[in-house]
Amino acid sequence: MPKVDVLDINKNKVGELELSDTVFAAEVNEALLYEAVRNYLANQRRGTAATKTRHEVAGSGKKLWKQKGTGRARMGSIRSPLWRHGGTTHGPQPRDYSYKLPSKMMKGALRSALSAKLRDGELQVVNDFAFADHKTKTVKSVLGKFESPKTVLFIDNSDNRNLKLGSRNIPGVTLLESKDVNPYHLLGAKRVLISETAAKRLSEGLS
Numbered sequence: 001m002p003k004v005d006v007l008d009i010n011k012n013k014v015g016e017l018e019l020s021d022t023v024f025a026a027e028v029n030e031a032l033l034y035e036a037v038r039n040y041l042a043n044q045r046r047g048t049a050a051t052k053t054r055h056e057v058a059g060s061g062k063k064l065w066k067q068k069g070t071g072r073a074r075m076g077s078i079r080s081p082l083w084r085h086g087g088t089t090h091g092p093q094p095r096d097y098s099y100k101l102p103s104k105m106m107k108g109a110l111r112s113a114l115s116a117k118l119r120d121g122e123l124q125v126v127n128d129f130a131f132a133d134h135k136t137k138t139v140k141s142v143l144g145k146f147e148s149p150k151t152v153l154f155i156d157n158s159d160n161r162n163l164k165l166g167s168r169n170i171p172g173v174t175l176l177e178s179k180d181v182n183p184y185h186l187l188g189a190k191r192v193l194i195s196e197t198a199a200k201r202l203s204e205g206l207s
Contacts, residue, residue, distance in 0.1 A: 001025075002118065006127050006196055011145045014127050017196060020203040024118050026111040033116075033183055036101065036109035040184040043098040051091030054079045059086075107206055113186040114202065123192040125199050129156055134165035143173075146193065153189035155181055155198045178202050 002025050006015040019025075059079040067074055081089045117123040124146065131138050143152060154167060154175040167173045176185060178198040186192060194202075 004125050006125050008127055009142050017125055020207045023111050023203050023206040024114055026115045028112045028116045032105055032109040033112050036183040039101040040182050045097040047095045047097050049092040050094050051088035054081055054087030057087045109183045111206055113183040117186055117192050125196055126193055127196050129160050129163045131162040131166060134162040136166050136169050139166035149190035151189045152191045153185055155194040157198045
């Protein structure tokens with residue numbers, strides 16, 4: 001079982017934590033990660049793109065000229081797709097792009113993402129995000145101690161008001177509970193700071 005150091009918010013070691021092999025030391029399956037990220041992005045799409053067909057654009061329905069005898073091509077409506085300002089043929093219509101990924105695939109992708117982060121040294125366990133206040137500069141000072149890059153993911157299961165308020169205005173910083181974590185969030189963060197309780201919850205839930 002992989003052993004990781006448990007740090008406090010000043011980056012001082014306060015203990016050690018044993019994590020599950022199947023969750024934090026799994027083989028990284030890039031195909032599963034691809035499918036999980038693709039699924040997440042598809043579920044975020046609004047699907048509101050729409051074009052008007054010949055029945056929806058503005059314009060008279062009157063036949064423009066008689067069918068025969070004018071020498072011109074026959075034409076029945078000014079709203080024809082062949083004409084400027086006419087309807088669109090086979091254009092996009094509102095649709096739902098979301099789909100459900102099998103739970104086994106999602107769990108496998110989460111194991112791969114967590115294992116990759118721990119392997120690359122981008123995941124650190126913090127015993128508790130006990131901030132003195134809810135000021136943004138307080139959270140920023142802690143991030144500075146962890147030498148955090150531009151994208152940081154906090155994973156915490158407690159209702160930590162100071163962390164929630166202090167981190168919400170920092171660009172590139174995301175706060176999630178363990179039940180809401182997706183491989184997309186893990187792969188998109190250069191530093192993952194996870195509370196000890198959240199690490200135990202993921203270790204147990206994904207085993």
